[in-house]
Amino acid sequence: QVQLVESGGGLVQPGGSLRLSCAASGFIFRTKAMAWYRQAPGKQREWVATIHGDGYTDYVVSVKGRFTASRDNDKNTAYLQMHSLKPEDTAVYYCNIVYESRSYWGQGTQVTVSL
Secondary structure, three states: OOEEEEEOOEEEOOOOOEEEEEEEEOOOHHHOOEEEEEEOOOOOOEEEEEEOOOOOEEEOHHHOOOEEEEEEOOOOEEEEEEOOOOHHHOEEEEEEEEEOOEEEEOOOEEEEEOO
């Protein structure tokens, strides 16, 4: 059974940093791309970043140079390191995989960037 559990969110001031984690189980982690999405109140869910099994990463333009996706295959965990956070980064952040043609999501972790 595929399971994804996000953690690491919290309240941070503008310019601050957070590292989100996504603990995965139920599939061969090292072969799968891990994606990060976010959803702010009243807004559509937005793709943020992906790290593929070979380590290739890509990002939405608004976070390039500030966010870094990584993974630890020994721990079956994906990470999203966020620097220089802005109020517009405030959202619930989710990790996602596609496994056997189905999309799986974690429960989300809240990131709030505010004074």
